[in-house]
Amino acid sequence: MRVLVTGGAGYIGSHTAVSLLERGHDVVLVDSLDNSSRTAVERITQIAGRQPSFHELDVRDEAALSAVFLEERPDAVIHFAGLKAVGESVAEPLRYYSHNLDSTFALLRTMTTHGVHNLVFSSSATVYGEGQEAPYAEDGGLLHATNPYGQTKVMLERILSDIAHADPRWNIALLRYFNPIGAHESGLIGEDPNGIPNNLAPYISQVAIGRLPQVGVFGADYPTADGTGERDYIHVVDLAEGHVAALDKLREPIGVRAWNLGTGRATSVFALIQAFEAACGKSIPYEVQPRRAGDLAQAWADTTRAETELGWRASRDIDAMARDAWRWQSQNPHGYAD
Ligand code: NAD
Ligand code: UD1
Secondary structure (H helix, E strand, O other): EEEEEEEEHHHHHHHHHHHHHOOEEEEEEEOOOOOHHHHHHHHHHHHHHOOOOOEEEEOHHHHHHHHHHHHHHEEEEEOOOOOOOOHHHOOHHHHHHHHHHHHHHHHHHHHOOOOOOOOEEEEEEHOOOOOOOOOOOOOOOOOOOOOOOHHHHHHHHHHHHHHHHHHOEEEEEEEEEEEEEOOOOOOOOOOOOOOOOOOOHHHHHHHHHOOOEEEEEEEEOOOOOOOOEOOEEEEEHHHHHHHHHHHHHHHOOOOOEEEEEEOOOEEHHHHHHHHHHHHHOOOOOEEEEEEEOOOEEOOOOOHHHHHHHHHHOOOOOHHHHHHHHHHHHHHHHHHHHH
């Protein structure tokens, strides 16, 4: 297939581009480079040995996006582009709602104009919100998020479902990611957060490389085995392969369907720190701090649906995630800025 990937220079998009190219798909990357670098595009080519097309543009620029559709004639779209920082979304809700909704509306109108109806959408486990218990299954309850970023995912899932129900030509996969971490095993592409990371794995990596002094462990009094929060970390290459599987599924008429992409296993904060210590061969200083507002004790995926319907299952363990994250961090101490 010829696949247009919005946000294709970003963390998950760049890994997905590699997986798509390796599976023989043609890839068209569209990215504003607001939260990514042209270097990522060069490295995708280096890893895959094939070059994707690249267009630097904001998908909200509908005229420019339409020109790309006209030139490239994609069969399907994977839509990663958007803003994703939870804390920032609480501080600037209007910017988040506006950006994530407007960009998706612009994309949907452009797809409609050009007769492209196959879409894979980046959703998040954040749509399971509060009041539900792990493991989360796709039909487990009402979708509700606790912050504006998560609410954009809930709203967009609803909007995409309505569109698919109204017009049977649409085929839409909603992929709910758990906690993507790690990097491509080449060490050439990986996560390159702007400023101080909000998420645990990139924070640990930056402590390990010496950019930050210590990890703050947000609570060691949870009702979990070691008292720290447990999450379903998934290797970003497994996640990327999940997108290729979802794209294959779109060859059948599915209408709209949600799939969890996780491993089905939970790992604590302490266990993740230990995995990074083993990977980098150094001890990683940490300090137990108060719980972070809005955090759950435990979250992990029920992966049954993705396994049975997509024929996909994550295969890389926490040690591989830490090892690959560390290879990326140590080879690129300042991310793509090096
Ligand atoms: P990222 O910021 O690395 O990638 C997003 C890319 O989109 C960036 O390269 C950015 O420059 C680009 N972009 C943003 N707005 C754009 C616009 N209007 N037009 C064109 N390009 C634009 O983020 P990521 O971690 O790769 O996340 C990709 C998607 O997955 C996002 O939708 C995110 O909400 C979702 N998601 C991420 C996680 C995670 O932990 N990383 C978890 C669940 C869901
Ligand atoms: C967070 C977001 C979620 C988003 C996801 C993207 C919040 C409340 N939730 O999820 O909406 O979809 O990122 O991957 O922000 N932790 C520490 N110290 C740190 C950072 C985190 O101890 O410096 C702990 C947290 O308490 C949690 C675990 O590590 O138990 C994972 O945290 P994080 O990486 O931020 O992911 P989530 O909270 O699952």
